[in-house]
Amino acid sequence: MIELENVTVIYNKGTLDEKVALRNVSLKVEPGEFVVIVGANGAGKSTLLKLIVGGVKPTEGRCKVFGQDVKSEKIFKCASIVCQDPDMGVFPNLSIEENLILASKKGLRGLSFGRIDKKILELLISTKMGLEQDLKRKASKLSGGQKQALAVVMAVASNPKLLLLDEHTAALDPKSTETVMELTERINRDFGTTILMITHDMSIAEQYGNTIVVLENGKIVARIDKRREKVAASQLKAMIGSMRISFAS
């Protein structure tokens, strides 16, 4: 599904501001995998996600998604992204229902509002956040946790093959974090959606996903298959170097 071959990304190449963000990175992600990406600030995690959606191009090497070189307009139809700010993932002046219907029509022309898909409504109910109780409520009236749960459900409303999550629980309290992570896991398990998730929370990395990719200074320094070996949050912290980052756990 995703194949990076010796990818190097250099920002502002040839200028005084030149910055190597990824160095000779090779990575394969299979369909249905749930990959957790960890690493200190500046390690290159967001650059990796930007590469996959075509936001940056490899300076060297090759990045293929769905078997082809990345073309942003094609990726847009098959992938969704949720970032860390709960206000970025929802349309505040639209109701919960309108947000979901709009999200399900991603990439289609026109805004014909219809009904919410049964599968999406069930997913919303499964969060136990009460979102389904008043679908006419404006998104601006929701709590941060509710907004982020809605943003994740919206992200899968268009049946994407790939879900990219950039610290999507970073702004949430522990209870909402657990709810949103359980929702994330359910999407991977029940829909088979491939997930790439960045987190600074090592207890989340320990608990969720099947693969952990550790980035350091633009290089992949470890790829851990959790189905074969267990890894504790404390080990991950030690691996990254706890002096260089403040962890949530």
Ligand SMILES: Nc1ncnc2c1ncn2[C@@H]1O[C@H](COP(=O)(O)OP(=O)(O)OP(=O)(O)O)[C@@H](O)[C@H]1O
């Ligand atoms: N648009 C840009 N122009 C120049 N340098 C950039 C740009 N984006 C990122 N960088 C640099 O590239 C390196 C990798 O950045 P990136 O955002 O990928 O790291 P990260 O691991 O996601 O960090 P964080 O955990 O702080 O979000 C950093 O040194 C950063 O300063």
